[in-house]
Amino acid sequence: MKDSNSYISTTKNDLSEMLLEIGVNKIDDLYKAIPQKLRLNRDLLLPSPLKIDLPLSEIELSGYMHEISAKNKSNYKYFLGAGCYNHYIPSIVDLFLKLPKFYTPYTPYKPETNQGTLQVMFEYQTMMCRLTGLEVSNASLYDGATAMVEAAKMASRLTGRNEIIISKSIHPEYRQVFNTYFRYGDWKVIEVGVSNGKTNLKELEQNISEQTAAVIIQSPNFFGIIEDLNQVARMAHKHASLFISLVVEALSLALIKPTDFDADIVAGEAQSFGSHMSFGGPHLGFINCYSKHKSKLPGRVVTKTEDADGKTAYMLWGAAREQHISRNRATSNICSNHALNALAASIYLSWYGNKGLEELADLYNMQMAHYAYETIRKINGYAATFTGNTFFNEFVVNCPHDVCLLNKKLLEHSIVGGLDLGRFYPEYKNKILFCITEKTNQNDIDELADILTSLNEKGLK
Amino acid sequence: MEKENVQLIFKESQDGRVAYSLPKSTIKKKDLLGEYKRENPGLPQVSERQIAGHYQNLADLNFCPYSEMDPLGSCTMKYNPPLMEALASLPGFLDMHPYQDESTIQGALEVMYFLDLYLREVAGMAQFTLQPSAGAHGESTGIMIGGAYFTHNKENRTKILAPDSSHGTNPASVTNLGFEYEQVNSNRQGWVDLEDLEKRMTENVAIFMLTNPNTYGLFDPNIDKIAEIIHRKGGLLYYDGANLNAIMGKYRPGDLGFDIVHINLHKTFGTPHAMGGPGAGPTGVVEKLKDFLPIPTVEKQGEKYILNYSLKHTIGKVKAFYGNYSVLTRAFAYILMLGPEGLRKVSETAVVHANYMQEKLKKRGFKFPYGNQHCMHECVMKHENIDTLGHLLSEYFKKLQATIHFPEPNFYMIEPTETETKESIDEYIEAMVEADKAIKDPTVMEELEKRKTFTPIRKINAKKGMARPCLIEEEEE
Numbered sequence: 036m037k038d039s040n041s042y043i044s045t046t047k048n049d050l051s052e053m054l055l056e057i058g059v060n061k062i063d064d065l066y067k068a069i070p071q072k073l074r075l076n077r078d079l080l081l082p083s084p085l086k087i088d089l090p091l092s093e094i095e096l097s098g099y100m101h102e103i104s105a106k107n108k109s110n111y112k113y114f115l116g117a118g119c120y121n122h123y124i125p126s127i128v129d130l131f132l133k134l135p136k137f138y139t140p141y142t143p144y145k146p147e148t149n150q151g152t153l154q155v156m157f158e159y160q161t162m163m164c165r166l167t168g169l170e171v172s173n174a175s176l177y178d179g180a181t182a183m184v185e186a187a188k189m190a191s192r193l194t195g196r197n198e199i200i201i202s203k204s205i206h207p208e209y210r211q212v213f214n215t216y217f218r219y220g221d222w223k224v225i226e227v228g229v230s231n232g233k234t235n236l237k238e239l240e241q242n243i244s245e246q247t248a249a250v251i252i253q254s255p256n257f258f259g260i261i262e263d264l265n266q267v268a269r270m271a272h273k274h275a276s277l278f279i280s281l282v283v284e285a286l287s288l289a290l291i292k293p294t295d296f297d298a299d300i301v302a303g304e305a306q307s308f309g310s311h312m313s314f315g316g317p318h319l320g321f322i323n324c325y326s327k328h329k330s331k332l333p334g335r336v337v338t339k340t341e342d343a344d345g346k347t348a349y350m351l352w353g354a355a356r357e358q359h360i361s362r363n364r365a366t367s368n369i370c371s372n373h374a375l376n377a378l379a380a381s382i383y384l385s386w387y388g389n390k391g392l393e394e395l396a397d398l399y400n401m402q403m404a405h406y407a408y409e410t411i412r413k414i415n416g417y418a419a420t421f422t423g424n425t426f427f428n429e430f431v432v433n434c435p436h437d438v439c440l441l442n443k444k445l446l447e448h449s450i451v452g453g454l455d456l457g458r459f460y461p462e463y464k465n466k467i468l469f470c471i472t473e474k475t476n477q478n479d480i481d482e483l484a485d486i487l488t489s490l491n492e493k494g495l496k
Numbered sequence: 497m498e499k500e501n502v503q504l505i506f507k508e509s510q511d512g513r514v515a516y517s518l519p520k521s522t523i524k525k526k527d528l529l530g531e532y533k534r535e536n537p538g539l540p541q542v543s544e545r546q547i548a549g550h551y552q553n554l555a556d557l558n559f560c561p562y563s564e565m566d567p568l569g570s571c572t573m574k575y576n577p578p579l580m581e582a583l584a585s586l587p588g589f590l591d592m593h594p595y596q597d598e599s600t601i602q603g604a605l606e607v608m609y610f611l612d613l614y615l616r617e618v619a620g621m622a623q624f625t626l627q628p629s630a631g632a633h634g635e636s637t638g639i640m641i642g643g644a645y646f647t648h649n650k651e652n653r654t655k656i657l658a659p660d661s662s663h664g665t666n667p668a669s670v671t672n673l674g675f676e677y678e679q680v681n682s683n684r685q686g687w688v689d690l691e692d693l694e695k696r697m698t699e700n701v702a703i704f705m706l707t708n709p710n711t712y713g714l715f716d717p718n719i720d721k722i723a724e725i726i727h728r729k730g731g732l733l734y735y736d737g738a739n740l741n742a743i744m745g746k747y748r749p750g751d752l753g754f755d756i757v758h759i760n761l762h763k764t765f766g767t768p769h770a771m772g773g774p775g776a777g778p779t780g781v782v783e784k785l786k787d788f789l790p791i792p793t794v795e796k797q798g799e800k801y802i803l804n805y806s807l808k809h810t811i812g813k814v815k816a817f818y819g820n821y822s823v824l825t826r827a828f829a830y831i832l833m834l835g836p837e838g839l840r841k842v843s844e845t846a847v848v849h850a851n852y853m854q855e856k857l858k859k860r861g862f863k864f865p866y867g868n869q870h871c872m873h874e875c876v877m878k879h880e881n882i883d884t885l886g887h888l889l890s891e892y893f894k895k896l897q898a899t900i901h902f903p904e905p906n907f908y909m910i911e912p913t914e915t916e917t918k919e920s921i922d923e924y925i926e927a928m929v930e931a932d933k934a935i936k937d938p939t940v941m942e943e944l945e946k947r948k949t950f951t952p953i954r955k956i957n958a959k960k961g962m963a964r965p966c967l968i969e970e971e972e973e
Binding site: 038039040041042043044045049050052053054056057058059062064065066067068069070073074075078079080081082083084088089090091093096097099100101102103104105106107108109110111113115117118119121125127129131133134135136137138139140141142143145146147148149150151152154155157158160161162164165166170171172174175177178179180181188206208209211212214215216218219220221222261288289290291292295304311312313314315316317318326329335336337338339340341342343344346347348350352353357358359360361362363364365367368369370371372373374375376378381382384385386387388389390391392393394395397398399401402403405406425442443446451454473476477 | 499500501502504505506509513514515516518519521522523525526528529532533534535536537538539540541542544547548550551552554555556557558559560561562566568571573574575576577579581582583585586587588589590591592593594595596597599600601602603604606607610613614617618629630631632633635636639640643644663664665666667668669670671672673674675677714715717719720744745746747748751752762766768769770771772773774775777790811812813814815816817818819820821822823825829831832833834835836837838839840841842844845847848849851852855856869870872886887890891896897902914915916917918951952953954955956957958960961962964965966967968969971
């Protein structure tokens with residue numbers, strides 16, 4: 036028989052002993068402060084998605100969840116990226132995420148009982164900073180989009196200015212999140228357009244002024260293209276504005292270091308480092324900055340220090356920035372972060388190491404994406420949309436069909452096709468954004484090309 | 497004595513060691529980046545065997561809520577069932593791209609659709625967004641919804657109120673969105689001071705943020721008067737759902753007059769805290785605010801689930817994609833496993849446990865400034881030497897410290913959740929009594945200090961840590 040709550044250990048006998056100790060007769064006596072007319076006085080109405088009423092037993096629940104998870108078809112070849120990347124996740128990552136000593140503890144406010152968490156975060160911070168070239172990293176934020184918001188607010192605090200310039204080559208959903216947040220308060224957000232797949236630098240230069248707190252450029256941008264970061268930095272710094280380099284495909288950091296191009300702050304999304312696509316979350320937001328800017332950095336940060344005996348120990352640093360200490364004067368309202376995803380990133384980066392990460396990024400993503408680009412653009416009607424650019428593992432081509440219809444057709448071949456760019460950019464209707472990762476090999480690309488060619492002959496009907 | 501518990505992974509690095517394996521490369525390599533190409537990033541070069549050892553050793557340094565009661569007040573550290581971990585990890589949930597064709601994500605949408613329905617019923621709201629990643633993120637979302645609602649009604653309301661005892665996230669959420677924060681006093685019973693609220697509640701105030709039970713663990717019985725004061729002046733009442741674990745199936749924020757509610761799934765609905773996250777903070781609203789929710793929402797059209805992007809007055813988006821999906825899956829499974837009766841039992845048992853703890857500790861001589869009332873799911877004790885007490889509990893009794901100095905200095909906020917056994921609660925009480933004795937009597941302390949310690953480090957040198965931050969490991973030349 037199923038108990039309505041098998042996660043409670045308290046027996047009837049325990050309950051009566053406890054009530055006796057408290058000095059009441061029944062549980063409802065403890066709820067006396069609640070006016071009678073405000074109480075529910077009925078069972079909650081929770082419709083069952085099955086034919087069996089709730090609660091379910093473990094066997095029933097497990098059966099049902101297996102059934103609906105099978106309705107989500109995920110055994111596809113993915114040529115889709117657009118801010119969420121289908122990278123291979125080493126088994127050791129998933130194993131350690133399931134250790135109760137990692138997934139159950141709270142935020143490490145008390146250092147003495149959370150040294151494991153704190154050292155993981157310290158190592159994560161170090162790895163991220165070595166990748167971005169900066170000096171301080173927070174211990175994670177929700178995702179890339181909210182990290183972009185937080186980074187802009189940080190830049191505003193640092194410069195005392197309230198104008199932010201963003202490029203239209205930034206992930207459209209990131210811009211949507213950004214515009215949602217920056218409608219509140221005294222802000223001016225300027226969106227600079229795109230020409231030939233890159234931020235229009237002329238337009239950018241015209242818009243930067245002494246009011247500009249920060250310029251935010253994503254690179255590789257939403258179209259996969261590496262932006263002219265050197266020029267962006269030069270333009271921003273001329274007006275003492277900060278240059279925030281936004282990185283959404285973190286694997287690109289293995290090949291390109293944002294501080295080589297004078298980025299002041301690097302913010303973004305590190306889902307690519309060991310977090311599953313998971314239908315869009317939880318992923319891994321991050322912000323890295325220079326030490327001189329750290330007092331305005333949002334989110335938790337871990338420092339190395341000592342215990343009373345002089346032994347190496349770790350603790351949270353700079354609580355005065357945070358909401359539980361500074362309340363309305365805090366640098367952000369961040370309380371929960373994505374520590375488990377940061378753990379995944381640390382294990383992932385250790386697994387690939389120096390050599391492996393570069394090999395992965397170069398040979399199995401960038402080079403393979405170029406192979407795919409060269410292969411696909413030769414097919415009739417699939418010419419390159421933007422030319423003369425350097426791209427990482429995503430690229431845009433024209434499409435001779437309605438992209439939506441084409442993708443439906445590809446699904447029949449167990450292929451998830453590229454993103455229909457028209458979905459976010461009406462001006463790029465009938466253009467596709469393809470993504471290549473180490474999970475799509477040369478054969479997969481050749482197969483896709485064959486299918487695209489044969490669909491040209493047969494048509495989509 | 498050793499200088500560190502576990503050496504940094506960077507120090508284990510040796511040239512020639514690798515953990516990764518990749519397929520044979522089949523294409524000809526070209527120089528694509530030229531001078532853009534970076535130098536080596538300095539990641540560790542270690543074997544997989546070393547990685548396993550390293551992270552296992554680090555895990556072992558953590559106290560674990562699986563083995564110890566974690567009575568961290570306001571955080572609801574309940575047992576996280578392994579079943580939910582297993583189910584959320586099914587490939588059909590984990591390996592799905594958010595932009596896949598709708599026909600291939602029907603199971604995922606079914607989970608979201610029903611979770612929204614369940615949360616509506618628990619909170620008494622008209623509809624939820626599942627997008628926010630955390631409680632504080634839900635607060636931001638709720639404030640933006642409220643702000644958009646007033647802008648839409650052409651009202652200029654710039655202030656948001658919260659009690660002095662509120663969670664720090666409340667005022668931080670307010671000011672970070674450009675609203676003006678004003679604090680409302682609590683009275684001697686720990687409730688909202690109605691007179692003070694009446695005075696501050698003007699037509700310039702958009703929202704009053706409240707948690708009920710409040711952070712003293714008390715139900716504020718004046719809630720209908722509070723709602724009346726806020727609504728009379730056209731304001732919105734916001735429910736900080738951090739303390740929802742006390743009330744499921746007993747009363748509903750919507751029935752109390754709340755207009756916006758966020759729920760911390762990682763507290764009330766048993767999803768793990770994961771060293772700080774990911775959590776999830778779904779945010780619900782009453783009928784008149786539904787059109788302001790972030791997009792997309794999940795709807796049912798005939799037999800099909802769809803993502804609905806056409807909400808008339810939507811604030812936009814608060815996160816890329818749809819939310820912390822695998823956290824949502826866990827909470828959904830938890831609700832199916834418990835059902836209406838099981839959820840009510842969660843709250844009732846949590847409340848009994850907290851009152852038992854309060855009464856027993858009172859009888860053992862501990863001071864509870866608000867202990868003349870029954871508490872809800874947590875209780876607050878006051879102790880002059882709370883830092884030492886908390887530390888002794890961890891160091892010599894292997895107990896996790898509760899929340900200290902909140903909601904007032906020297907307070908100890910204890911939340912023994914419903915999943916703890918009576919034995920573990922009793923043990924915790926005994927440990928508190930012994931630690932307290934040591935604080936009061938130097939000879940007892942001396943004896944205690946001879947005992948084995950359980951923490952991997954002694955007391956942290958916080959002063960040094962704060963003054964001389966070392967936030968990353970410098971690379972060796």
